[in-house]
Amino acid sequence: NAGVTQTPKFRILKIGQSMTLQCTQDMNHNYMYWYRQDPGMGLKLIYYSVGAGITDKGEVPNGYNVSRSTTEDFPLRLELAAPSQTSVYFCASSPREATYNEQFFGPGTRLTVL
Amino acid sequence: GQNIDQPTEMTATEGAIVQINCTYQTSGFNGLFWYQQHAGEAPTFLSYNVLDGLEEKGRFSSFLSRSKGYSYLLLKELQMKDSASYLCAASDSNYQLIWGAGTKLIIKP
Numbered sequence: 001n002a003g004v005t006q007t008p009k010f011r012i013l014k015i016g017q018s019m020t021l022q023c024t025q026d027m028n029h030n031y032m033y034w035y036r037q038d039p040g041m042g043l044k045l046i047y048y049s050v051g052a053g054i055t056d057k058g059e060v061p062n063g064y065n066v067s068r069s070t071t072e073d074f075p076l077r078l079e080l081a082a083p084s085q086t087s088v089y090f091c092a093s094s095p096r097e098a099t100y101n102e103q104f105f106g107p108g109t110r111l112t113v114l
Numbered sequence: 115g116q117n118i119d120q121p122t123e124m125t126a127t128e129g130a131i132v133q134i135n136c137t138y139q140t141s142g143f144n145g146l147f148w149y150q151q152h153a154g155e156a157p158t159f160l161s162y163n164v165l166d167g168l169e170e171k172g173r174f175s176s177f178l179s180r181s182k183g184y185s186y187l188l189l190k191e192l193q194m195k196d197s198a199s200y201l202c203a204a205s206d207s208n209y210q211l212i213w214g215a216g217t218k219l220i221i222k223p
Binding site for chain 2: 040041042043044045058059090097100101102103104105106107108
């Protein structure tokens with residue numbers, strides 16, 4: 001099992017550009033999550049999904065969109081990138097609700113917006 | 115408001131014992147997690163406590179006091195590979211995870 005994979009590992013965007021961060025898991029987990037991690041701050045939940053076709057906003061959803069057409073994939077879309085979106089993005093999955101179960105994290109995408 | 119507090123940085127010696135504290139204030143409580151994160155890598159799960167008391171897993175133990183809003187992670191027989199950040203996260207009444215900023219643990223030989 002590859003676990004949770006994310007692409008790309010690094011990306012530099014110009015202000016106003018758009019991009020999609022890819023996330024795939026091969027553990028057949030229903031629950032998937034997108035977080036951002038800023039230096040000196042805790043993880044912030046952007047969006048989550050409890051199964052294919054179902055997504056919901058987390059704590060910091062503005063400027064992002066997601067879709068969940070399959071159990072395996074949970075891409076995160078950034079529209080009109082802004083410097084405030086410079087961060088490390090982690091995708092995670094869990095077999096059950098993550099607020100009382102272990103989450104499995106991908107390696108992260110380091111995004112810089114200039 | 116909801117808040118997690120943990121020290122920013124701690125230093126310990128190889129072979130010693132270190133205790134990393136975490137205090138939390140959440141609207142309701144459904145458990146507390148500890149994750150380890152090496153520099154430049156993803157967090158990995160260490161422990162989950164929902165009842166008061168100590169849970170031991172090899173060199174790592176985690177303690178919870180619900181009445182005090184307090185948890186600690188205890189690392190014994192420290193090894194250089196334990197140098198990492200340790201993240202505390204509490205689950206609130208809406209089953210949302212509130213994450214602390216992490217404690218960077220530096221191990222010296």
